Amino acid sequence: MEVAMKNYDNPHPSVMPVARRPDVCFVRGKGSWLWDSHDKPYLDFVQGWAVNCLGHAPDIVAEALARQAAQLIHPGPGYFNAPMIELADMIAAHSCFDQLFFTNSGAEANEGAIKLARKWGAMYKLGAFEIITLQHGFHGRTLATMCASGKSGWEELYAPKMPGFIKVARHDIDAVEAAIGRNTVAIMLELVQGESGVHPMPEDYLRALRRLADEHGVLLIFDEVQTGMGRTGTLFAYEHSGVEPDIMTLGKGLGGGVPLAGLAIKKEVSCFEPGDQGGTFNGNPLMTAVGLAVVNALLAPGFLHHVRVMGRRLSSGLTQISGKYGLGEVRGEGLLLAMDTGSLPAAALVEHMLAAGVLINAPREHTLRFMPALNVAADEIDRMLALLNAACADLKTTLAAEEVRDASLS
Structure with missing residues (x-):
């Protein structure tokens, strides 16, 4: 039986209607709570889609923003800045990775992972470029990350599609093995598929993926945009299984509410040269100062x-x-x-x-x-x-x- 649902109109026509939004305007928040323009409180169990790992308007984020804004906001991506270096050092020290590249969104981090894998394949795998991903997976909304995703209804959206992504059923290690060919450069997956309804990957499946990647000389990429930064009870979700990927992407909780994400890699796969990757705002000190405060809080x-x-x-x-x-x-x-x-x-x-x-x-x-x-x-x-x-x-x-x-x- 179908229940009649409220048909959300767009009450603010100047805002592009890219989502079904209820006619509620939030004006302030603190911790687990939001208040709308009528001062009605809401207990928030969405938190910006797992973004606000410390809740709304945490003091440490506000203080980090104010302190850094008074010192240096954006020297440009062609220069080092202190918070960027400190945050990269801290994540490297508490993970299996050696190098970090900071971005503004998880989709951008995943786009970077795809680019890095293809560059690595061009250099070391005779031009291999195909990436095996999972049905029902979600990796972002850029053209490449939409092609990598296995979200229903996206098959024909924004055609023609970017080639090079092979979809297999989740949890099916035989399907992954059958899909590996001479053009395969990587296997990419979320450790918990969030958009498909929160489907964790079994630990024995992850161990089997690592074994396959090693046997065939392909990269293993973990998309931890949603699962990273303490969301599953460890700093990174890969720690539950002990399976180390070659590349990991972060987002959402890394900034605790500000736009900050990251691409973490082992030095063995580091093959970007100057000019291969970048971004005007990437790694700016205002955002990375917040990331540093967030990571310190999670590690307390x-x-x-x-x-x-x-x-x-x-x-x-x-x-x-x-x-x-x-x-x-x-x-x-x-x-x-x-x-x-x-x-x-x-x-x-x-x-x-x-x-x-x-x-x-x-x-x-x-x-x-x-x-x-x-x-x-x-x-x-x-x-x-x-x-x-x-x-x-x-x-x-x-x-x-x-x-x-x-x-x-x-």
Whole structure:
């Protein structure tokens, strides 16, 4: 049965309508909370799509911006600056990577990873250029990253497509092996597919991918734009399996709300020459100063432990709600979780929660995604769960009444 959904009109015609936005204008935020122009509070379990890892308007971000803005904002990409160097050193020191290139978005970081892999293939693999990616994956909205993605409905968008991306089913190691050919230069994937509904990659699958990449002399690229920076309970998600990629991309949480992303590589694959890669604002000190403050906060004693504890609390509560209403699977890692909603339309639950003052996300027709701030409090999780429980009950009652009405009319 189809539930009638609110048809969002565009109340601000000067803003290009590239998203379905409710008629709500947010004017301030703090921690897990947002307030709209009518001063109504909203508990935010979307956080800019996993961007605000420290919540809204964290003091350390505001202080880093103010301090750096008073010193140096943008000397240009042709020069070193102190925060850029410090942030690169810190990420290298706490990861398996040797070099960093900072960008403004995760899509731009992934575009850089694709370019680097193709340059490496041209130099060391007889011109190999094809990259194996996964069905239902998501890597961004540039032309190249859209081609790398396996998002439904994008197959014909912005044709003609850029060649060189081979899609295989997720979790199918045999399909990956069968797809490797003489033109294969890399395997690229998210460690948790976020847009497809939060589907983690099993650890044995990741180990098998590393083995295949080594056997065939191809690169392994992990897209950690959403999973990196503490989101899954470790600084980087690859740490759960111990499988080290050759290239990793970061974004979202790296800037804690400001536009900052990164391309991290091992020195063995470093083949860009001056002029091969760049960007006017890339690695500017204003943004990298914030990134440095964010990484320091994530590495503070007890912070990542808190993420894991709160993740278990949220997962347990969602599992109870799912069992109570006969919904579906709860999955994910840390504070990147999803719950399948069974027969309940996820978009309708999003509407119910919005009216109740809670923001959640529906990446699929029958899936909800939860991406709260990493410093979310236990009582905030409990409040969201209580309101979600009420929304499920209300929607179940509404659907049952509509079924009775439809039966009486038939």
